[in-house]
Amino acid sequence: MENQKVWFVTGASKGLGLTLVKTLLNNGINVAATSRNLNDLIKAVGEHENFLPLSVDLINEESVETAVSQTLSKFGQVDVVVNNAGYGMVGALEELSDKESRENFDVNVFGSLNVIRKVLPQLRKQQSGHIFNISSIGGFSGNFPGFGIYCATKFAVVGFTESLAAEVKSMGIKATVVEPGYFRTAFLTQGSLAVPSAPIDAYKEVRESQAVHQNDINNQQPGDPAKAVEVIIEAAKSENPPLHLFLGPDAYQIADAKIADVQRDMANWKYLATATNFDEVGA
Amino acid sequence: MGMKKVWFITGASKGLGLSLVNQLLKAGQSVAATSRNIDELKKAVNADTGKFLPLAVNLADEKSVEDAIKATIAKFERIDVVINNAGYGIGGSIEELTDAETRNSFDVNVFGTLNVIRKASPYLRAQRSGHIINIASIAGIAGATGWAIYAATKSAVIALSEVSAEDLKEFGVKVTVVAPGAFRTSFLTTDSLILAANPIAEYEEVRAIHSKYLKMDGQQVGDPEKAAAAMISLASMPNPPVHLLLGNDAFQRANTKIEALTKEFKDWKAITISTDFDN
Numbered sequence: 001m002e003n004q005k006v007w008f009v010t011g012a013s014k015g016l017g018l019t020l021v022k023t024l025l026n027n028g029i030n031v032a033a034t035s036r037n038l039n040d041l042i043k044a045v046g047e048h049e050n051f052l053p054l055s056v057d058l059i060n061e062e063s064v065e066t067a068v069s070q071t072l073s074k075f076g077q078v079d080v081v082v083n084n085a086g087y088g089m090v091g092a093l094e095e096l097s098d099k100e101s102r103e104n105f106d107v108n109v110f111g112s113l114n115v116i117r118k119v120l121p122q123l124r125k126q127q128s129g130h131i132f133n134i135s136s137i138g139g140f141s142g143n144f145p146g147f148g149i150y151c152a153t154k155f156a157v158v159g160f161t162e163s164l165a166a167e168v169k170s171m172g173i174k175a176t177v178v179e180p181g182y183f184r185t186a187f188l189t190q191g192s193l194a195v196p197s198a199p200i201d202a203y204k205e206v207r208e209s210q211a212v213h214q215n216d217i218n219n220q221q222p223g224d225p226a227k228a229v230e231v232i233i234e235a236a237k238s239e240n241p242p243l244h245l246f247l248g249p250d251a252y253q254i255a256d257a258k259i260a261d262v263q264r265d266m267a268n269w270k271y272l273a274t275a276t277n278f279d280e281v282g283a
Numbered sequence: 284m285g286m287k288k289v290w291f292i293t294g295a296s297k298g299l300g301l302s303l304v305n306q307l308l309k310a311g312q313s314v315a316a317t318s319r320n321i322d323e324l325k326k327a328v329n330a331d332t333g334k335f336l337p338l339a340v341n342l343a344d345e346k347s348v349e350d351a352i353k354a355t356i357a358k359f360e361r362i363d364v365v366i367n368n369a370g371y372g373i374g375g376s377i378e379e380l381t382d383a384e385t386r387n388s389f390d391v392n393v394f395g396t397l398n399v400i401r402k403a404s405p406y407l408r409a410q411r412s413g414h415i416i417n418i419a420s421i422a423g424i425a426g427a428t429g430w431a432i433y434a435a436t437k438s439a440v441i442a443l444s445e446v447s448a449e450d451l452k453e454f455g456v457k458v459t460v461v462a463p464g465a466f467r468t469s470f471l472t473t474d475s476l477i478l479a480a481n482p483i484a485e486y487e488e489v490r491a492i493h494s495k496y497l498k499m500d501g502q503q504v505g506d507p508e509k510a511a512a513a514m515i516s517l518a519s520m521p522n523p524p525v526h527l528l529l530g531n532d533a534f535q536r537a538n539t540k541i542e543a544l545t546k547e548f549k550d551w552k553a554i555t556i557s558t559d560f561d562n
Contacts, residue, residue: 061382092450093397093443094404098345101397105389109435113377113385120378124485142445151446152393152439155423159438160377162426167376167489184560202408206450227558234554242551244544249556255548259541265526266537272516273528276509278467 005236006030006075008068010058010115011085013040015185016134019225020082020232021045027233032071032078034058034085058085058111065118072122080236081119082132083112086153088187090146090210091196092203100196101149108153116164120173127172130236133161137181137251140244141258146206158244165243176241178232179255181248183223188213223248288518289313289359291352293342293399294369296324298468298475299418302511303366304328308335310515315355315362317342317369342369342395345402352402361410364518365403367396367417367440372470373433374493375479376486384479385432392436393443400447404456411455414518417444419462421533425540429492437462441526448525459523461514462537464530466505471496505530 007024011017012033021033022045030050035041038055045051052074057063071078086108089096112133123129138144139154161177168175186192195210228247235241246255266273290307294300295316304316305328313334318324321339328335336358341347355362373380373388396417407413422430423437444460451458469475478493510529517523528534548555 092404093400093447094408096401098394098398098401102394105393109389109439110382110386113432114382116377117380117382139442142442143449144446145449146446148443148446148450149397151442155438155442156393156435159423159426159434159436160431163428163431163434164377166426166428167431167486170488171485180558183558202454203450205453222559224558224560227560231554231558242547244547245551246548246555247558249559252548252552252555259545262526262537263541265524266528266534269524269527270534272513273534274531276466276506276513276529277504277531278506278509281504 004030005079006032006071006077007080007082008071008078008119009033009082009084010056010111011035013037013044015187016180016183016225016228017082017084018044020084020229023226023229023233025051030075032067032075034067058114059106061114061118064114068118068122077126078119078122078129080130080132081115082134082232083115084134085111086134087192087194088147089150089194090206090213091149092146092200092206093148095196095198095200095203095206096149097198100194104149104194105153105156109156112157113160120168123168123173124171130174130176130241131164132176132178132232132236133157134178134180135161137179137246137248137254139177140179141254143254143258145209147209162243174241176235176243176245178245178247179251180228181223181251181254182217182221183225183228183248184219184221185225188218190214222250286519287312288363289355289361290315290364290366291355291362291399291403292316292366292368293340293395294318296320296327298470299463299466299507299510300366300368301327302507303368303514304335306508306511306515308332313359315351315359317351342398343390345398348395348398349402352399352406356406362403362406363413365399365413365415366514367399367415369395370418370436372430372476374429374476374489374496375432375482376429376489377431379479379481379483379486379489380432381481384477388432388436388477393439396440397443404451407451407456408454414457414459414523415447415451416514416517417458417460419444419460421462421464421528421530421536424462425536427492429489445525457523459517459525459527461527461529462533463510464505464528464533464536465499465503466507466510466530467501467503468507471500504532
């Protein structure tokens with residue numbers, strides 16, 4: 001039964017996406033996977049009978065729609081959708097231009113929304129399906145100096161996934177937002193992590209955070225992508241999957257600290273926060 | 284209110300923005316305020332004072348924002364408090380809202396705010412002082428049925444506020460994100476709120492939620508004048524919060540969200556912490 005499921009995975013030519021696709025194919029599962037570059041994707045994954053590699057420009061709605069149609073033509077259905085494509089960006093808000101900021105949102109946010117928009121008609125028809133949106137622990141905590149735009153994109157993914165889960169529940173469709181900590185992928189390597197084209201020297205702490213990520217954290221991440229992928233595959237089998245799936249002891253700790261920060265702000269400022277009702281309404 | 288300050292406020296022709304401008308001018312503060320339509324803004328504020336600078340700005344256009352900041356500096360010589368207030372509600376399921384409808388709301392709610400921060404930051408850094416106040420929403424903390432894109436934009440605002448609070452600290456610049464609940468402004472009127480132009484019949488719950496919200500129009504428990512006063516008070520605090528909720532409803536929704544999240548979080552802890560390399 002599980003083997004007859006069809007997965008649709010974006011950003012599959014490297015990182016978590018590639019590990020996921022390979023693991024699924026090894027388990028005999030049908031997989032449609034996307035990348036900007038078809039050759040890169042085929043080279044990375046190899047040829048499989050139950051594999052449909054797709055060249056897709058995620059920010060182009062038509063390109064996404066075509067990819068979904070091709071998937072349905074080959075496999076007849078879509079059961080699990082994984083919005084995995086995305087990239088990191090480091091820089092102060094002042095340093096990153098409108099164009100650079102929007103490019104990060106294009107892939108991390110609008111690309112995922114295009115996929116969701118184009119795949120939902122089929123999932124609604126099936127009255128089943130599970131959408132996984134890969135966010136980040138940076139989608140829950142902003143305690144990542146210099147990652148303002150990246151965190152904004154990933155917070156956005158968390159925000160729309162929460163609403164998505166609620167709006168498609170009655171149609172038998174599930175949604176989960178995955179919030180991984182640091183996993184050992186190419187995420188922080190040069191060419192993968194975007195940096196400002198016009199950095200401003202005065203932002204010393206931002207530069208420091210950038211250097212720490214590029215030099216110290218890169219290739220030293222504690223998280224094993226193979227284990228992350230196993231957890232996602234298990235969650236897809238679950239009758240009651242979590243809405244938020246944090247991955248990694250670091251993610252757990254950072255999320256815990258964030259909740260404590262917000263609770264402290266809430267407690268300290270409650271007097272101001274709760275004094276704004278009209279007088280006649282009262283508290 | 285203490286010291287006289289220079290304020291830069293976006294989306295000032297109605298709602299919270301207008302309440303802010305009126306209260307500040309009454310207190311003798313200097314205010315530069317933006318709106319798409321300068322005539323509406325002038326009409327709404329109706330202040331004959333040299334301390335008011337009304338500005339026609341398209342927030343999604345970096346150049347237009349840059350010009351507005353420059354005009355403010357030219358008139359008042361500094362900017363002390365920036366309030367990114369412009370924004371609008373957008374309702375619909377993700378499937379119903381087109382890429383264009385979705386991007387339009389990000390243009391104002393997110394990219395407009397980023398443009399203002401990007402263009403104001405050089406002056407705030409040079410002054411080594413300033414306070415950026417970004418208006419998000421409780422929807423940015425606790426997402427709800429029918430408001431996915433709105434929640435996404437407001438979550439993004441919370442994120443960029445949290446990170447920039449840290450990034451701007453070394454320059455003496457503060458950042459606060461305000462998450463209001465329901466306030467009695469024109470937010471829920473058909474003039475302000477955008478709903479999906481092409482609804483899909485199957486989304487019955489989304490439709491039901493929207494009509495419930497629209498019925499709330501004019502009944503919201505929050506007083507915008509009090510919200511404006513609370514925001515204004517932030518600017519004279521030596522240690523303002525990074526997050527400020529506004530409204531009992533917002534406070535309660537945040538608490539409920541944190542409880543649910545904490546439970547889910549603990550239920551899945553064993554799996555969450557199982558993914559590191561063995562060594």
